[in-house]
Amino acid sequence: MKIGNLELNERSAILAPMAGVADRAFRELCVSYGAGYVVSEMVSSKGLTMHDRKSKELLFLSEKERPAAAQIFGDNPEIMAKSAVACLEFRPEVIDINMGCPAPKIAGNGGGAALMKDPQKAEDIIRAVVDAVDIPVTVKIRAGWDKDSVNAVEMAQRAERAGASAVTVHGRTKMQMYAPPVDLGIIAQVKKSVDIPVIGNGDITDGLSAAKMLEETGCDMVMVGRGALGRPWVFSQIQAFLNHEAILPEPPVSERMTVMVRHIRLLCQYKGERVGIREARKHAAWYIKGIRGAAKYRQQVGALESIEQLEELAYTICRENL
Numbered sequence: 415m416k417i418g419n420l421e422l423n424e425r426s427a428i429l430a431p432m433a434g435v436a437d438r439a440f441r442e443l444c445v446s447y448g449a450g451y452v453v454s455e456m457v458s459s460k461g462l463t464m465h466d467r468k469s470k471e472l473l474f475l476s477e478k479e480r481p482a483a484a485q486i487f488g489d490n491p492e493i494m495a496k497s498a499v500a501c502l503e504f505r506p507e508v509i510d511i512n513m514g515c516p517a518p519k520i521a522g523n524g525g526g527a528a529l530m531k532d533p534q535k536a537e538d539i540i541r542a543v544v545d546a547v548d549i550p551v552t553v554k555i556r557a558g559w560d561k562d563s564v565n566a567v568e569m570a571q572r573a574e575r576a577g578a579s580a581v582t583v584h585g586r587t588k589m590q591m592y593a594p595p596v597d598l599g600i601i602a603q604v605k606k607s608v609d610i611p612v613i614g615n616g617d618i619t620d621g622l623s624a625a626k627m628l629e630e631t632g633c634d635m636v637m638v639g640r641g642a643l644g645r646p647w648v649f650s651q652i653q654a655f656l657n658h659e660a661i662l663p664e665p666p667v668s669e670r671m672t673v674m675v676r677h678i679r680l681l682c683q684y685k686g687e688r689v690g691i692r693e694a695r696k697h698a699a700w701y702i703k704g705i706r707g708a709a710k711y712r713q714q715v716g717a718l719e720s721i722e723q724l725e726e727l728a729y730t731i732c733r734e735n736l
């Protein structure tokens with residue numbers, strides 16, 4: 415499948431943009447497990463145009479996490495266009511526009527999912543961004559704002575008309591937030607209504623759910639968010655399944671702990687140990703989910719202060735789960 419001239423392996427899955435989670439360390443890890451494409455955490459268009467240091471830090475893309483999109487959010491066509499140009503410094507392969515975020519801080523200011531309520535403004539933003547950069551522009555939308563205003567088809571058609579090279583559809587409304595079910599029907603309708611590639615997103619956790627999304631919606635590729643938390647190997651499971659090679663089981667506890675330590679080491683390398691360990695706590699909690707004794711370990715995870723403590727905990731968990 416192609417986003418503009420960018421060729422992607424449609425039998426791999428895409429790592430979803432996840433603010434506060436899918437940072438440089440996690441993206442790199444997911445690519446090493448076969449993620450075919452990754453999207454940055456959302457970055458404020460206003461912040462970028464005001465040269466905010468934190469916004470720029472979110473956009474650093476190394477060679478180990480490619481191909482990659484830089485995702486921007488905002489509600490002003492001109493500022494969005496300027497911020498897309500500012501992203502180019504980090505050489506993303508694609509610019510992605512966030513039109514799905516339900517968080518009050520974003521949607522309450524007219525950006526993210528609020529644009530689902532204003533399709534004309536959404537189209538103006540997409541056109542402004544497309545005109546401003548010479549790399550492909552994509553759009554990430556939800557099914558609609560609420561169940562009475564499901565308009566993903568209209569949004570996708572407007573995106574295509576404005577020059578977008580692909581559209582990702584998270585099959586839930588804004589009001590649903592992250593509650594089940596995911597509406598595969600609306601993703602199928604979007605696929606039928608546009609010629610640009612459609613990426614299906616929502617509740618994919620393994621090869622089977624990825625294949626179901628592809629089959630039932632006809633979408634071109636799948637995107638995985640929460641299914642990758644504490645499980646970056648989900649990308650190799652999906653690839654193996656879609657290539658009809660194997661149904662890969664969850665790795666044993668020892669391997670899970672090894673990956674956790676590798677992940678947190680990367681996090682500390684890129685953000686420094688103080689920030690890295692603080693952020694590591696939530697990742698570690700995901701890595702130990704479902705392991706025997708998880709409740710006890712979770713308490714220790716909450717008190718982690720150093721990489722040494724993390725390694726010690728990983729060792730204890732391995733020993734107690736032999």
Ligand SMILES: Cc1cc2nc3c(=O)[nH]c(=O)nc-3n(C[C@H](O)[C@H](O)[C@H](O)COP(=O)(O)O)c2cc1C
Nearest residue numbers: 430431432433455456512584616617618638639640
């Ligand atoms: C912690 C978290 C952060 C997220 N941040 C973003 C974001 O920055 N941009 C975006 O477009 N979507 C964001 N999302 C939504 C995901 O990209 C994805 O659409 C959603 O989680 C549904 O996919 P899933 O069921 O595979 O998790 C976020 C989701 C989570 C759970």
